[in-house]
Amino acid sequence: MSTLPGPLSLVAELTHRCPLHCVYCSNPLQMQSAKDELSTEDWARVFHQAAALGVLHLHLTGGEPLARSDIAKLVAAGREANLYVNMITSGLGLTADRMIELKDAGLEHIQLSLQDADEEKANEFAGARAHAHKLKLATLIRQQDIAFTVNVVVHRENLDRLEDILALAESLEPQRIEVAHVQYYGWALKNRDRLMPTPSQVERSVQLIQEAQSRLSGRIQLQAVFPDYYARYPKPCVGGWGRQMMLIDPAGLALPCHAAAIIPGMEFDSVRTHSLEWLWQQSPAFNRFRGQSWMKEPCADCDRREIDFGGCRCQAFQLTGDPANTDPACSLSDLHADLVAITQTPPPPPSQWVYRILANS
Numbered sequence: 001m002s003t004l005p006g007p008l009s010l011v012a013e014l015t016h017r018c019p020l021h022c023v024y025c026s027n028p029l030q031m032q033s034a035k036d037e038l039s040t041e042d043w044a045r046v047f048h049q050a051a052a053l054g055v056l057h058l059h060l061t062g063g064e065p066l067a068r069s070d071i072a073k074l075v076a077a078g079r080e081a082n083l084y085v086n087m088i089t090s091g092l093g094l095t096a097d098r099m100i101e102l103k104d105a106g107l108e109h110i111q112l113s114l115q116d117a118d119e120e121k122a123n124e125f126a127g128a129r130a131h132a133h134k135l136k137l138a139t140l141i142r143q144q145d146i147a148f149t150v151n152v153v154v155h156r157e158n159l160d161r162l163e164d165i166l167a168l169a170e171s172l173e174p175q176r177i178e179v180a181h182v183q184y185y186g187w188a189l190k191n192r193d194r195l196m197p198t199p200s201q202v203e204r205s206v207q208l209i210q211e212a213q214s215r216l217s218g219r220i221q222l223q224a225v226f227p228d229y230y231a232r233y234p235k236p237c238v239g240g241w242g243r244q245m246m247l248i249d250p251a252g253l254a255l256p257c258h259a260a261a262i263i264p265g266m267e268f269d270s271v272r273t274h275s276l277e278w279l280w281q282q283s284p285a286f287n288r289f290r291g292q293s294w295m296k297e298p299c300a301d302c303d304r305r306e307i308d309f310g311g312c313r314c315q316a317f318q319l320t321g322d323p324a325n326t327d328p329a330c331s332l333s334d335l336h337a338d339l340v341a342i343t344q345t346p347p348p349p350p351s352q353w354v355y356r357i358l359a360n361s
């Protein structure tokens with residue numbers, strides 16, 4: 001009998017189809033096409049296996065989960081498996097009738113993304129005219145009495161409007177606002193030159209967030225994710241590799257994090273051929289960076305190795321070429337100075353955005 005604790009959350013990337021083309025999307029550059037997506041029955045089986053493994057939270061995401069015509073059935077399958085069901089959505093494709101259908105199916109939490117307070121800029125970052133529609137949706141969500149989070153991704157080109165963004169998010173009356181600085185994976189890495197905030201923008205954002213947290217206290221919970229390029233120590237990415245979270249991609253591949261496919265030599269097994277229990281406990285992908293035996297110096301002897309687990313494997317690979325290296329976001333990494341230099345570099349002249357495009361959709 002294995003004593004390995006099970007994951008707490010399952011991220012179900014139901015589809016990579018999406019009406020938006022966000023310039024900071026964390027989806028992989030090589031996405032799965034619609035014809036390869038898991039069926040309703042496959043997902044229902046996965047949700048039951050997840051619950052048996054100890055998963056509590058199910059996050060239905062994508063792409064855009066509403067692009068699945070069976071989304072209500074998938075919500076119901078998650079609830080039947082006794083999971084807390086959250087849907088992460090751009091809101092495109094959500095109507096009053098569909099909202100009622102989702103509520104009746106057992107949807108407990110909805111996370112709606114906003115790109116900016118300025119409509120024109122919001123639509124530019126999303127690569128679609130979506131902003132006005134999103135604002136109307138907040139009313140629909142509140143009418144259904146579903147727990148509601150507004151999520152805003154911030155970066156150099158919208159941080160100077162953070163006060164307006166916070167005011168807009170507050171006006172939508174969610175229970176929770178999440179302000180997340182861009183994390184540089186997937187499409188965001190392609191647009192890093194334009195997205196990377198200046199140090200003074202980051203400083204100012206910390207101050208504004210703290211002020212807003214005091215103002216909103218007891219009414220709206222405000223959480224912030226700051227960019228680790230500016231931090232002293234890295235984030236414990238995904239709570240540590242193979243420790244808390246499993247991600248299933250649209251075609252059924254099980255990944256320890258959303259970016260793991262960028263690491264050369266990684267092979268991912270599928271829920272089509274293996275149980276979730278096997279994937280979690282025995283698959284090579286989940287065991288590759290578990291524990292500490294893979295760590296190099298300085299992580300191998302560091303007091304924080306059970307706190308941040310050496311940071312992010314994918315970022316370590318992207319920035320150093322070796323996923324077993326210390327994440328350069330750590331000030332103890334030999335390569336940290338290079339990362340700091342990136343944040344200090346004056347912004348280049350505006351380049352064209354690289355928009356997220358799904359080939360073969």
Ligand code: SF4
Pocket residue numbers: 233234298299300302303304305306308309310311326327330331332333
């Ligand atoms: Fe974390 Fe490694 Fe840095 Fe220590 S050396 S703080 S374990 S990333």
Ligand code: FES
Pocket residue numbers: 185237238241257258259260311312313314315
């Ligand atoms: Fe893969 Fe951080 S995104 S470990």
